[in-house]
Amino acid sequence: MARVILSADMQRYTDGIREITVSAGKYRDLVTELLQRFPGMNEAIVAKHALAIDGIIIQTPLLETFGEDSELVFVARIAGG
Amino acid sequence: MNMNVKTEFKYVGTRPIRPDGPDKVTGRARYGADLNVQGMIYGHIVRSPHAHAKIKSIDFSAACKLPGVLATMSADDLPEPGDRKIPGGEVEMALKTFSPVVMARKKVLYHGQAVAAVAATSPELAAEAARLVKVEYEVLPHIMDMHAAARADAPLLHDDVYTQGVDPAPTTPSNIPTQIEISTGDISKGFAEADLVVERTYFVPMCHQGYIEPHACVVQTDENGKVDIWCSTQGAFMVRTLTAAVTGIDIGRFKVTASEIGGGFGGKTTVYLEPVAVVLSLKSGRPVKMVMSRDDVFRATGPAAAAETRVKIGVTRDGRITAIETDILMDCGAYTSHPIMAGVLFNSACYRCENVRSFGREVLTNKPRVYAYRAPGIPQPVVAVECVVNEIAERLNMDPIDFRLLNAVDEGDVMAIGIPFQAIGLKQVLQEAKAHPHYTAELKAGQGRGVAVAFWINAGMQSSATINVSEDGSVNILTGNPDIGGSRASMALMAAEVLGIPVETIRPSVVDTDSVGFCDVTGGSRTTLATGGAVIKAAETLVKELRKRAAAIWSLDIEEVDWTGGMAVAKSGTGLENMNREDAATRGDKTLTLADLAARAGATGGPLCAVASHNAHNAAPSFALNICDAQVDRETGKVDILRYTCVQDAGKAIHPAYVEGQMQGGAVQGIGWALNEEYIFNEQGRLDNPGFLDYRIPVASDLPMIDTVIVEVPNPLHPYGVRGVGEVPIAPPMPAVVTAVNRAAGTRLCHLPLSPPKLLAAIEAAESGTA
Numbered sequence: 001m002a003r004v005i006l007s008a009d010m011q012r013y014t015d016g017i018r019e020i021t022v023s024a025g026k027y028r029d030l031v032t033e034l035l036q037r038f039p040g041m042n043e044a045i046v047a048k049h050a051l052a053i054d055g056i057i058i059q060t061p062l063l064e065t066f067g068e069d070s071e072l073v074f075v076a077r078i079a080g081g
Numbered sequence: 082m083n084m085n086v087k088t089e090f091k092y093v094g095t096r097p098i099r100p101d102g103p104d105k106v107t108g109r110a111r112y113g114a115d116l117n118v119q120g121m122i123y124g125h126i127v128r129s130p131h132a133h134a135k136i137k138s139i140d141f142s143a144a145c146k147l148p149g150v151l152a153t154m155s156a157d158d159l160p161e162p163g164d165r166k167i168p169g170g171e172v173e174m175a176l177k178t179f180s181p182v183v184m185a186r187k188k189v190l191y192h193g194q195a196v197a198a199v200a201a202t203s204p205e206l207a208a209e210a211a212r213l214v215k216v217e218y219e220v221l222p223h224i225m226d227m228h229a230a231a232r233a234d235a236p237l238l239h240d241d242v243y244t245q246g247v248d249p250a251p252t253t254p255s256n257i258p259t260q261i262e263i264s265t266g267d268i269s270k271g272f273a274e275a276d277l278v279v280e281r282t283y284f285v286p287m288c289h290q291g292y293i294e295p296h297a298c299v300v301q302t303d304e305n306g307k308v309d310i311w312c313s314t315q316g317a318f319m320v321r322t323l324t325a326a327v328t329g330i331d332i333g334r335f336k337v338t339a340s341e342i343g344g345g346f347g348g349k350t351t352v353y354l355e356p357v358a359v360v361l362s363l364k365s366g367r368p369v370k371m372v373m374s375r376d377d378v379f380r381a382t383g384p385a386a387a388a389e390t391r392v393k394i395g396v397t398r399d400g401r402i403t404a405i406e407t408d409i410l411m412d413c414g415a416y417t418s419h420p421i422m423a424g425v426l427f428n429s430a431c432y433r434c435e436n437v438r439s440f441g442r443e444v445l446t447n448k449p450r451v452y453a454y455r456a457p458g459i460p461q462p463v464v465a466v467e468c469v470v471n472e473i474a475e476r477l478n479m480d481p482i483d484f485r486l487l488n489a490v491d492e493g494d495v496m497a498i499g500i501p502f503q504a505i506g507l508k509q510v511l512q513e514a515k516a517h518p519h520y521t522a523e524l525k526a527g528q529g530r531g532v533a534v535a536f537w538i539n540a541g542m543q544s545s546a547t548i549n550v551s552e553d554g555s556v557n558i559l560t561g562n563p564d565i566g567g568s569r570a571s572m573a574l575m576a577a578e579v580l581g582i583p584v585e586t587i588r589p590s591v592v593d594t595d596s597v598g599f600c601d602v603t604g605g606s607r608t609t610l611a612t613g614g615a616v617i618k619a620a621e622t623l624v625k626e627l628r629k630r631a632a633a634i635w636s637l638d639i640e641e642v643d644w645t646g647g648m649a650v651a652k653s654g655t656g657l658e659n660m661n662r663e664d665a666a667t668r669g670d671k672t673l674t675l676a677d678l679a680a681r682a683g684a685t686g687g688p689l690c691a692v693a694s695h696n697a698h699n700a701a702p703s704f705a706l707n708i709c710d711a712q713v714d715r716e717t718g719k720v721d722i723l724r725y726t727c728v729q730d731a732g733k734a735i736h737p738a739y740v741e742g743q744m745q746g747g748a749v750q751g752i753g754w755a756l757n758e759e760y761i762f763n764e765q766g767r768l769d770n771p772g773f774l775d776y777r778i779p780v781a782s783d784l785p786m787i788d789t790v791i792v793e794v795p796n797p798l799h800p801y802g803v804r805g806v807g808e809v810p811i812a813p814p815m816p817a818v819v820t821a822v823n824r825a826a827g828t829r830l831c832h833l834p835l836s837p838p839k840l841l842a843a844i845e846a847a848e849s850g851t852a
Binding site: 005007008009019052056057058059071075076077078080081 | 454
């Protein structure tokens with residue numbers, strides 16, 4: 001089960017739950033699992049975030065896969081200058 | 082996902098003369114305002130004289146009576162933005178937060194906001210016509226103070242802004258578009274474990290990026306609907322995307338060419354003039370040039386946010402940080418671009434701490450919409466964190482670098498947002514700084530020293546590159562990223578490394594949006610990493626093709642052919658011992674140079690070219706440290722920076738001189754922000770210092786030579802170990818300078834800038850015992 005840390009913004013839809021584990025191995029399945037577990041969340045909220053997979057931040061993770069031991073972190077997208 | 086990172090280089094890491102240098106020093110280089118085309122007319126913006134007002138009517142009739150006035154426009158010529166989101170330079174943006182910055186719709190929210198525009202046959206006539214445009218306003222109360230704006234009873238700038246990030250979702254609008262909080266551990270427990278807790282509040286003012294070249298563009302449209310834009314920008318593709326969105330014109334009709342750019346620093350990652358010039362060109366049927374004055378640049382483009390940060394840090398008596406709490410209030414001007422995110426997420430990212438709480442709110446005021454400026458959102462809270470860290474080290478009687486070494490994050494440590502660090506160079510940076518002669522140099526009475534460190538996350542994103550080989554074997558690289566900090570030279574060096582040919586034989590070019598694949602903006606410290614990554618990929622593709630062509634000539638399998646030293650070599654061929662000879666006749670019959678293969682390209686499959694595109698997911702963070710020595714004139718309050726040293730982990734420095742330039746430039750900008758730079762608004766909400774006479778940026782004579790030390794801890798995710806370079810240098814200067822100045826003056830000023838009047842008053846207060 002991959003470990004997922006949800007952003008501060010996403011925690012508003014999870015009753016404050018910051019960390020969960022998921023059975024998904026693909027980003028798309030991860031989104032589906034999140035929306036099923038937290039009905040208040042929607043795709044637009046998830047899509048606002050980048051996803052860090054094992055420490056590597058991916059701005060557009062649509063096709064990403066990850067392992068059972070992966071650590072996933074949803075993080076707000078950051079603009080540079 | 083760590084990869085084999087190359088560590089031995091022939092060309093990367095050298096310092097060739099920049100390919101664009103001669104053009105720039107001789108004046109041949111063409112900037113935004115340098116293009117002139119047949120039949121061109123000139124646009125001029127009508128700007129709001131009020132900080133907050135309803136636009137009741139706009140009457141162009143008097144302006145249109147002037148002979149030579151050929152077009153007018155207002156927001157009525159642009160589509161309603163609605164709730165549309167569009168991809169911006171780096172993050173998704175709401176069209177309604179920047180379409181009105183191009184041209185106000187129904188209301189003006191800051192002095193100098195664009196309200197209308199005219200185009201005429203000369204700049205003078207356009208300016209005269211703009212003065213004749215009659216705009217009727219209903220003046221509304223303006224609000225300039227962010228604390229006042231944050232209050233529930235404050236006059237509203239927008240009636241449809243509801244604070245995001247609050248539960249339950251608010252039912253009434255406010256001037257606070259965003260609230261964000263992150264936390265890890267138990268902050269109360271962390272402070273309970275502390276032997277010493279220091280809490281301070283620091284204010285950093287709104288300031289401008291101070292790029293020397295004002296915004297400028299030339300737009301040409303034709304009867305087929307084609308729209309050509311020439312402009313000064315950090316991203317031609319970004320201009321295409323945003324201008325299409327603001328004007329409602331299909332993106333496929335645009336071709337955007339980025340001129341040379343005289344500085345951007347994040348401020349040119351959006352559009353201001355381009356959509357206006359497009360509409361004026363379409364309406365007049367003529368090419369339109371628009372150039373901002375310096376006054377326009379200050380009043381109507383996007384400065385960096387002002388912010389107030391309260392920071393509270395707890396430590397044990399042996400110097401271990403037990404808790405860090407920050408609370409940021411950030412003044413975003415009239416529309417949000419969400420600069421607070423990075424400030425909340427990363428303000429204490431340099432430190433290992435189990436208990437962190439970081440809270441932030443953005444506030445809207447009747448000031449220009451703030452926009453990106455190097456490491457957006459980070460320098461403001463870092464001032465507070467780093468100054469308090471220095472104070473704590475002093476109170477614990479610890480060396481400030483030793484204190485930081487004790488608490489510095491390293492590989493495997495986890496940020497407060499939950500992301501673990503890969504290989505990083507913070508400790509190496511700290512050790513290099515401690516070993517630098519500057520750090521132990523003696524200070525005289527009345528002088529002070531400050532140090533500070535900072536972090537920036539860096540970005541990857543999308544880039545493309547094309548490599549073409551000419552018939553003589555010379556190589557042309559095409560990319561779509563405007564060259565701000567020396568990217569052309571860096572691209573050439575990386576291509577030279579892969580191709581094994583002298584860097585001087587490679588000509589790198591920045592081309593228009595029709596001539597290369599999509600590239601995100603030059604910003605976010607991403608270009609060398611991401612566009613350079615595309616160049617490496619394209620060069621590797623080209624090498625494979627060259628091996629294939631040589632194999633075909635020799636009737637060999639491609640696996641029997643190597644590419645080494647800039648030539649194809651048959652692994653089993655004769656003459657390998659001579660392969661480095663310049664004379665082809667003595668090299669043996671189983672070597673083929675790039676020129677040899679280029680000459681036979683037609684016979685072996687056609688022109689030699691390679692294209693690559695990618696979305697770089699391999700960015701890695703950077704850390705920087707600054708050491709500042711300052712002296713304060715106690716009679717005038719003037720500060721002299723006596724000595725200044727920057728240390729930064731750049732990953733592999735592709736062109737070290739450019740890395741040093743980025744470090745020095747960031748230091749100079751941060752010194753200016755610390756000592757003098759600030760937007761000063763009067764009671765009418767008008768900016769009182771919209772020019773370089775009254776808005777004081779440092780010049781060369783103000784500063785010592787800034788020493789640099791590049792630390793090269795390779796990014797384990799990049800084939801050459803590249804990290805980003807350009808963002809993080811802006812973050813440590815302010816706290817380093819503030820600490821040095823306060824120590825020199827015997828003050829504890831927390832309200833920037835430390836300008837002479839403020840410093841003098843603090844010195845006098847300290848001397849009279851009233852501080």
